[in-house]
Amino acid sequence: MLIALFPGDGIGPEIVDQAKRVLDALAIDGLTYEQGLVGGAAYKAVGHPLPPETLELARRADAILFGAVGDPDCDALERHLRPEQAILGLRKELGLFSNLRPAKVFPELAGESALKPEVAGAIDLLIVRETNGDVYFGEKGFRTTADGLREGYDIMSYNEAEVRRIAHSGFQAAQARRGKLCSVDKANVLETSQLWRDVVIEVSADYPDVALSHMYVDNAAMQLVRNPGQFDVIVTGNLFGDILSDQASMCVGSIGMLASATLNGSGQGLYEPIHGSAPDIAGTGKANPLATILSAAMMLRYSLDLGAQADRIEAAVAKALANGARSADLGGAMTTVEMGDAVLAVL
Amino acid sequence: MLIALFPGDGIGPEIVDQAKRVLDALAIDGLTYEQGLVGGAAYKAVGHPLPPETLELARRADAILFGAVGDPDCDALERHLRPEQAILGLRKELGLFSNLRPAKVFPELAGESALKPEVAGAIDLLIVRETNGDVYFGEKGFRTTADGLREGYDIMSYNEAEVRRIAHSGFQAAQARRGKLCSVDKANVLETSQLWRDVVIEVSADYPDVALSHMYVDNAAMQLVRNPGQFDVIVTGNLFGDILSDQASMCVGSIGMLASATLNGSGQGLYEPIHGSAPDIAGTGKANPLATILSAAMMLRYSLDLGAQADRIEAAVAKALANGARSADLGGAMTTVEMGDAVLAVL
Numbered sequence: 001m002l003i004a005l006f007p008g009d010g011i012g013p014e015i016v017d018q019a020k021r022v023l024d025a026l027a028i029d030g031l032t033y034e035q036g037l038v039g040g041a042a043y044k045a046v047g048h049p050l051p052p053e054t055l056e057l058a059r060r061a062d063a064i065l066f067g068a069v070g071d072p073d074c075d076a077l078e079r080h081l082r083p084e085q086a087i088l089g090l091r092k093e094l095g096l097f098s099n100l101r102p103a104k105v106f107p108e109l110a111g112e113s114a115l116k117p118e119v120a121g122a123i124d125l126l127i128v129r130e131t132n133g134d135v136y137f138g139e140k141g142f143r144t145t146a147d148g149l150r151e152g153y154d155i156m157s158y159n160e161a162e163v164r165r166i167a168h169s170g171f172q173a174a175q176a177r178r179g180k181l182c183s184v185d186k187a188n189v190l191e192t193s194q195l196w197r198d199v200v201i202e203v204s205a206d207y208p209d210v211a212l213s214h215m216y217v218d219n220a221a222m223q224l225v226r227n228p229g230q231f232d233v234i235v236t237g238n239l240f241g242d243i244l245s246d247q248a249s250m251c252v253g254s255i256g257m258l259a260s261a262t263l264n265g266s267g268q269g270l271y272e273p274i275h276g277s278a279p280d281i282a283g284t285g286k287a288n289p290l291a292t293i294l295s296a297a298m299m300l301r302y303s304l305d306l307g308a309q310a311d312r313i314e315a316a317v318a319k320a321l322a323n324g325a326r327s328a329d330l331g332g333a334m335t336t337v338e339m340g341d342a343v344l345a346v347l
Numbered sequence: 348m349l350i351a352l353f354p355g356d357g358i359g360p361e362i363v364d365q366a367k368r369v370l371d372a373l374a375i376d377g378l379t380y381e382q383g384l385v386g387g388a389a390y391k392a393v394g395h396p397l398p399p400e401t402l403e404l405a406r407r408a409d410a411i412l413f414g415a416v417g418d419p420d421c422d423a424l425e426r427h428l429r430p431e432q433a434i435l436g437l438r439k440e441l442g443l444f445s446n447l448r449p450a451k452v453f454p455e456l457a458g459e460s461a462l463k464p465e466v467a468g469a470i471d472l473l474i475v476r477e478t479n480g481d482v483y484f485g486e487k488g489f490r491t492t493a494d495g496l497r498e499g500y501d502i503m504s505y506n507e508a509e510v511r512r513i514a515h516s517g518f519q520a521a522q523a524r525r526g527k528l529c530s531v532d533k534a535n536v537l538e539t540s541q542l543w544r545d546v547v548i549e550v551s552a553d554y555p556d557v558a559l560s561h562m563y564v565d566n567a568a569m570q571l572v573r574n575p576g577q578f579d580v581i582v583t584g585n586l587f588g589d590i591l592s593d594q595a596s597m598c599v600g601s602i603g604m605l606a607s608a609t610l611n612g613s614g615q616g617l618y619e620p621i622h623g624s625a626p627d628i629a630g631t632g633k634a635n636p637l638a639t640i641l642s643a644a645m646m647l648r649y650s651l652d653l654g655a656q657a658d659r660i661e662a663a664v665a666k667a668l669a670n671g672a673r674s675a676d677l678g679g680a681m682t683t684v685e686m687g688d689a690v691l692a693v694l
């Protein structure tokens with residue numbers, strides 16, 4: 001089985017290194033690795049954030065372990081050359097439509113959240129975000145109005161097939177958890193949301209064991225602050241999912257701990273920490289590698305069918321934390337490598 | 348000066364009544380009032396959520412004091428007949444484009460927030476939300492794809508004139524406060540946002556005394572949880588403003604305390620509490636009228652140039668709270684009328 005390693009920008013290479021050490025320590029038979037260039041690093045090396053060789057490697061791979069993209073040096077580039085295009089391009093080209101972002105507080109870290117410990121401590125939710133459609137991928141551009149004004153536009157849309165497949169992801173995730181699915185939209189204003197809601201209701205007929213509810217996105221943003229413990233699985237579109245999943249991760253407090261998976265229909269997946277490339281601390285050894293290590297665990301579980309090995313990694317991370325392993329973001333002083341060591345020591 | 352009273356649905360009539368009592372107690376010369384039907388109440392009475400007579404009254408009025416709209420009985424109606432169309436229609440027809448939502452914690456209520464008291468206590472921000480454009484008002488509908496699939500779509504757009512006028516609102520609000528403006532967009536993905544960002548930067552040349560920053564909406568949703576005290580004024584589009592302003596209000600904790608104003612270019616304004624119609628407690632006397640009373644204060648300040656009277660109301664609300672006035676949402680047992688009494692007693 002082939003794993004593509006895409007370290008990317010900023011702290012990406014440092015954190016992917018630690019995840020690779022952990023994978024190596026498991027000595028899993030038949031795993032091979034190839035590394036590829038993405039993001040600002042790829043642009044600087046070969047002039048494009050998602051070079052053809054990288055895309056070709058991604059297509060061949062069973063799974064992609066991704067660090068982070070984002071480089072302030074690239075801010076002034078044209079949109080199609082910016083680092084973010086690497087992640088958007090991979091999602092689209094590989095049909096990676098189902099982005100799973102679990103948010104759960106490690107008991108030792110409940111105090112890290114800006115929320116009261118009893119509120120943060122109750123968080124155990126999964127956001128299932130659609131990542132192949134919505135206003136992200138519709139026609140977009142600049143035009144001139146009849147009055148000669150500059151105008152920017154982006155078409156938001158979802159068709160029933162797109163909604164149906166992500167709805168199935170959401171319902172199945174809810175079945176595997178506590179059986180509650182909350183679909184988030186803005187159906188009181190958007191027709192895209194109305195279609196979304198109609199189709200989610202249609203799909204719900206296949207899942208009589210899942211309790212479906214609907215919430216407007218503005219209310220969801222409130223409820224994630226007021227009482228995030230009320231949620232089990234949230235399913236939502238690309239744009240609302242972008243906002244709510246980042247909000248939820250911050251409710252947990254320790255964003256350096258949160259992993260994600262983005263899957264297509266054939267089991268392929270891209271695995272990445274939800275935090276960014278943190279250019280300000282790149283190269284200082286301060287980055288927390290645990291979110292990437294936990295992303296590697298998700299990779300073993302979802303794309304390589306190695307659930308037991310995934311459990312081992314997750315247990316080792318929990319143990320390392322319980323033993324007091326703390327990088328700077330968690331109020332400690334351990335380096336990226338020392339955090340990796342702490343996990344390896346208890347694996 | 349004519350004030351249109353639009354109580355609307357659910358708890359709307361009860362809370363507007365208390366605000367009217369407070370306005371009456373100020374005995375301001377030359378204020379007249381006319382009441383109009385909006386929302387589900389209007390639909391039930393005359394078949395439309397924003398009847399022509401209501402719109403005509405709104406146009407004549409110097410200011411509108413609005414309760415709330417939203418009625419579960421109307422959920423199955425066609426979109427153009429739903430209660431929400433009243434507020435969307437008033438914003439659009441009267442050109443009410445600048446929605447001001449201050450979020451600040453009353454010291455007595457810092458404990459109400461799900462955020463730690465020291466995080467919530469630092470909140471003192473104003474969200475300036477554009478309410479005449481964006482994906483709310485673009486072409487929208489259902490269509491069939493080439494493959495015969497149902498599809499919902501909504502066009503998101505902003506032109507430079509729309510961005511310029513709300514940018515001026517944002518910069519001017521920042522000048523009157525702590526001189527910091529954060530413009531929130533998703534320019535790494537949306538062309539609408541790129542135009543937004545470009546124009547905000549152009550307008551900033553007129554305000555050298557304001558420190559302008561830019562933030563992506565996903566990051567803003569995180570920062571509003573992590574450290575909301577960092578913000579002074581946030582300016583953003585209609586959709587992002589809907590989400591972030593509700594999130595910010597919940598960070599404050601006591602959503603029954605938060606007022607809003609929506610202004611057009613000629614000083615006319617619509618004033619409403621940011622909470623909804625709360626149909627579950629309508630008629631029980633449990634609703635907190637303070638957000639509506641504070642909205643009446645904003646009305647005196649922004650549309651009627653009666654800043655001193657606005658100050659009086661705000662001081663009376665603060666005093667009532669300090670005296671221990673608490674409705675159910677604030678953990679107390681006082682009724683809607685008793686809360687009004689508590690304010691009147693110290694006015």
Ligand SMILES: CC(C)[C@H](C(=O)O)[C@@H](O)C(=O)O
Pocket residue numbers: 084087088242535536565
């Ligand atoms: C980098 C950016 C384009 C991306 C997104 O908006 O999807 C990121 O915020 C994410 O959530 O993965």
Ligand SMILES: CC(C)[C@H](C(=O)O)[C@@H](O)C(=O)O
Pocket residue numbers: 188189218431434435589
């Ligand atoms: C009722 C709804 C259409 C409205 C909006 O989305 O603007 C509301 O949420 C608000 O924020 O005033």
